[in-house]
Amino acid sequence: MKSSVTVSTGALHALVCGMSLLAFAPAFAATSTAAVPTGLSPLSQAISRLSADTRQQRVVELKDLGIDRPIILNASDARRELYLPVPADVPLTDATLQFDASYLNGEEGRNTLLLSLDGYPVRAMGLNAGEGDASVTLGVDKSARETGSVRLGIAWSSIISRIQCEDERAIGNVLRIAPDTRLSYSFDASQLHDLGAAWNALPGKPGILVAPGSLSSASYDAAWRLGVALERIGKQARIVPFPSVKDSIDLSGVSIPAELKQIPAFAALDGKGLHTLDDPAQIGALLMLGQTPAFNADLAVSDPALLKAVNESLDALQRQIQSLDAGANGAFNQWRERHVNGALNASGSDNVRLAMLGAHPLLMINQGAATKAIGLFSTAWNKLARTRQLTVGEEANMPLSDDGRVALTRLGGKPGSVDVLAKADWSASFPLGTVAYDGRVPVSAAVDVSAAPGASGTPPVASLFLNDYLIGAAQLTADGQKQRIEARIPRYALAAQNTVRVSFQRQPVSDLCRETPQAFPVSILPSSHVTLDKIGLDGDFSGMAARYAAGTQVVVPQGYLDRPASSLPHVIRIASASGVSPLRADLNVTTDAQSAISPDKAFLAFEVPVKGSDESLQVDAQGHLLIHHKEQTLLDLKSLNHLAALQVVESGSQHGMVYRILGGQGPNFERPVLLERGNVTVLGDNGPLTTFDAKDPTGSQMIDDDEPKGFDAWRKPSALWLIPAAVIGFIVLLLAGRRARRKRQ
Structure with missing residues (x-):
């Protein structure tokens, strides 16, 4: 291809080490509680207050976590735990959890809602009207979370009033949890001591800051790779170009301190609605304030064009400050050292560092280090990122055994036990490309389970799904011993993104109301796995996902x-x-x-x-x-x-x-x-x-190759066809014998 510019990542199949995650720049030295020096001019004091303020505000909604539909709880004893991410090991301030929910009560009885935070019960409510609002605002303590999440526990109990020993559940008594349920909090960016904490602070839709105007091939290449890596962990990347002159900026949420309005760049931003930038100094002013979506980014692709744009905007702003108040120039230099220079001072070509850019902490990623920085998005790496400097290599290929088996634990599944009263699900999700890199694709699945005996004599049932296709099921021998469910994976069930799900179901028992139905444990064992093999790849989306893996x-x-x-x-x-x-x-x-x-x-x-x-x-x-x-x-x-x-x-x-x-x-x-x-x-x-499927609009290619086709069913009958064939032959011979006897008579 002659008319193309190629940007290659080289031999990405090998592990590459040597990318240093640099220590934090001095931008994090200041805290939001630092005192502003006295004896300074009003302009210098206003700039010093901006320099000392490193408070960050965050709002995490269930929608940001991929829960875009209401959660429905309708069992007699239904429980759900939700994990809302926060910076790891960083104290929270002004933290509140807005629980948005409503309920329906079709059967008379007792409905109870119990909410807990990090395992500690904080609110209990009886909800017994016909319908109503179950929303409540909960205060969240400011303690640092080592796990990097606030755990919201929801317990819903619905007991109908009449005596009914078979089942006390009522389908009309439900709790609806809205996706708008959200955690609001703030934290001090100076308390972010490592990259792992900064990673946990990323919102559900993190912004990727890129250079203004047209991007270089290397910068564009880095941005799409980071965006795909974020998608793989459930986050939806936003692209935030650095503003340039003639861009229109929404000033609705901008609040400018009165002392700064004497600077022309800040005075021009003192308005509402859309504003067209006509001076680089105005871009520098917006960067200092950090109150607009134009600078609401969490990662940045660092390239020369971006660094040049940042410096030019701040140089233009500094000239205006110098002309008005030479003494305020020192305060501005101090702000610039703490809030900008750490992000711009790169050492080496392959680095990822945590620094402040304006009013926000950013993960600065050099355009040549994107493939290595993807290691940041590994859960295993994040647990180890508790120091100021680490060396991380590129993501390794999925290790395979000689017979092509891959444990479900390597695909995101976590083995362990769950208590099942009526029904419970266990799942593991993986992109097809993580296992098909050598041309092999999943052809079978084996799930090893064990179940404890329950009060009912009916054995529990385990059902195995792949992408919501039922591919295997078995009644379990509930004796605590390992039992394997094996299933062939049909080609039509494979997709670019795959989810293996195991659903357990028990029969709850109540002995004439003298016993309360209890849950009994079942386990997914670490030996559960999928088997890969090389097969002919179809010309469809799943076949292309397997090809892309190489x-x-x-x-x-x-x-x-x-x-x-x-x-x-x-x-x-x-x-x-x-x-x-x-x-x-x-x-x-x-x-x-x-x-x-x-x-x-x-x-x-x-x-x-x-x-x-x-x-x-x-x-x-x-x-x-x-x-x-x-x-x-x-x-x-x-x-x-x-x-x-x-x-x-x-x-x-x-x-x-x-x-x-x-x-x-x-x-x-x-x-x-x-x-x-x-x-x-x-x-x-x-x-x-x-x-x-444009090549197979009838869907015939989804039928297995070993199934009879057309008249082949008559030419290649199975053994089952011998039974009706023998009966038909006997009837034909019987009728022929009767006709022969009649002719003789």
Whole structure:
């Protein structure tokens, strides 16, 4: 491909060590309670107050944790624990938990709600009206959490009033927990003593700060890799470009101290609504205040263009301060040393460091260190990040045994025991690319369980699901001994993102109301595993996820680098959904949008022509959406807005996927994209609108190869066909014998 600029991460399959996570800069020396020196001018005192204030405010909602629908509790004794992240080992201030919930009471009886924080009961309520509000505000103590989370315990009990010994549950008595339930708190950034604490402080939608204007290939490459890595741990990255002159900024939440308004840059920001920046000094003023979304970032891709923009804005602001009050220049230099210089003073090309940039702490990541920085997103690493300096290598490949087995504990599952009264679930989630890097894909699953005997003689049932497909089940011998559930994994059940779920169900027993139903333990054992093997990969989304595990060529046009704020969310969402590994991918930037690319390995192309590809979904010059199957047009629609198409194609001997925006604007993805089975999908703001297999619209390829096809069922009968065949043959012979006797008579 002649007209492209290639940025390669090199041999990413090997472990690479030697990336130092630098110690914190002096920016964290000041605390929010530091006294402001007296005897200074009003302007110097105002700047000193900004320098001393390192307080950070955070709001964590259930929606930020991926819970975007109400949680329903409707059993006679239902319990749920929710973990809300906070900075590890950092005291909290002004912390409150707003529990938003409502209830319905269809059956007369006693409903009780018990809330606890970190295992300590804090509020109990009787909710016995027909319906009502169960919301409550809880105070949260300021103690530092070593675990990096506030644990909210919810217990709901619903006992109906009439005597009913079979089952005291009522389907009309429910508690609804709203996704708006949230934890609000503040903390002192000077108390962030290590990178692990800063990592736990990341919100559910962390912002990635990038340079203003068009990005370099290296900077764009780092941003999409960090975004995909964040998606893999359940966080949705936001792209925050550093402001530049002529940008429009919303000043609705900006509050400017009166002493600072004598500076022209601050005075220009004293308003509400949209404001067009017309001076670099105004950007420096916004950076000092840190009250706008333009600087609400949690990570930053550090490249020369970003560092230059920061310095230019602060230099322009310093000139205005110098002209008004030469004495205030010292206070400004002190603020700059504490709040900026630590982020800009990089030593070496491969580093990740924690520093203040303006009013916010940031994880500063050099553009050449993104692949190594992905180690930050490992749960195992985060538990060890309790020092000021660490050396971290790149993520290792998933170790496989000689027979291709991978323990579910390596895929995110945590073995252990749970008490089951009626039903309980255990799950482990993993991207297909983490196990398929050598070409093998999961072909079978084995889950080892043990269950304690209960009061009922009915044995408990364990059901095994993969991506909500039931692939195996068994009644358990409840004697505390290991029992294995083995199941073959059908091809249609695999996806780019996979979830293995084991569901346990018991029969609760009450002896004529003299006994209260009790829960009994069941265990998932560490020997549970999936087995991988090399099979023929299909030309669909799951087949591409397996191919991407070995390496991917991500191709974007130059126009994507010119508008990173709008293009990077698309690249991040689609790359994550497709199973592209941020460690085993190369970014190719095409400078000629008209020249078709010729990939030399599995590829993911964004709005660039691909040589020799026969795309089933196309948009013609008149804006018509055409969906083809072989020589037949299945659908013809005029172009729609906020839509995009993602489809599997072939180019020569290589398989890949092509992403194209339909209409003038692409989708604004509100949540992670989950691809269903197929090879063509139309995407909207909320994800896939429709997904199908253009090469197999009847779905016949989902049927196993060993199943009879058409008349093969008659040519290759199974042994079961011998029974009706023998009966039919006997009847035919009997009728023939009767006709022969009648003729003789």
